[in-house]
Amino acid sequence: MPLIEFDSVSHAYAVSGGERTVLSDVSVSLTEHRIGVIGANGSGKSTFARMVNALVVPRAGKVRVDGLDTGREARAIRRRVGFCFTDPDAQIVMPTVAEDVAFGLRRHRLTKQEVAARVDAALEAYGLQEHRDHPAHLLSGGQKQLLALASVLVTDPDVVVMDEPTTLLDLVNARRVRDVVASLRQQVILVTHHLDLLDDFDRVLVFHDARLRFDGSPHEAVAAYQRLVL
Ligand SMILES: Nc1ncnc2c1ncn2[C@@H]1O[C@H](COP(=O)(O)OP(=O)(O)OP(=O)(O)O)[C@@H](O)[C@H]1O
Secondary structure, three states: OOOEEEEEEEEEEEEOOEEEEEEEEEEEEEOOOEEEEEEOOOOOHHHHHHHHOOOOOOOEEEEEEOOEEOOOOHHHHHHHEEEEOOOHHHHOOOOEHHHHHHHOOOOOOOOHHHHHHHHHHHHHHOOOHHHOOOEHHHOOHHHHHHHHHHHHHOOOOOEEEEEOOOOOOOHHHHHHHHHHHHHOOOEEEEEOOOHHHHOOOOEEEEEEOOEEEEEEOHHHHHHHHHHHHO
């Protein structure tokens, strides 16, 4: 698995009248296959996740993916690290479902037939085949979330970062996402409030008040999270 390193990372956002620290001195090295990230609202999880594919570059410290510095090599990193947003509307860029999935492949030097085959396989895997020619923005919230996942995975990245990918999903589709995650060969970093999604994960990080407060097995991490907030 790729090596993801956070080296003394701190970050703050400007807010009216000052700054808000959202990550404070986070150092961690990740090589496991499936890594969960949990913690209270506003604890810094999304910011941490966004740093892995250079959507946010830390103010202090370094983030590296297999030695590539996110501050210097964002383009190379984004080719390797796919990102699924919480709000799937943020990710829809093309009119129809099939076109949207194909969009991610535009720079992949594939023939039309190869693109079509990969798009078909992705639509099939996420139950979107019957919607392939529908306007993407008219899908239900849950279908949009599945579309966002399909559009990222069709590009076959080495790492997939998912920021709350099951928030809008019903029971059947949440299970579909869980099964997809379990079957991925890629390294996965999954931010979620659905703690049961992480049952068989290799490692779970717990954030609290901008700090990495616990790092261990899913079971221990959930207990640590409960101790911090309840
Ligand atoms: N672009 C931004 N500008 C200013 N403040 C921001 C920005 N992005 C996030 N924040 C603030 O930073 C803090 C941490 O946000 P972050 O999204 O990382 O938390 P989170 O743990 O993912 O929360 P949640 O569980 O609610 O999604 C929050 O207080 C948030 O309001």
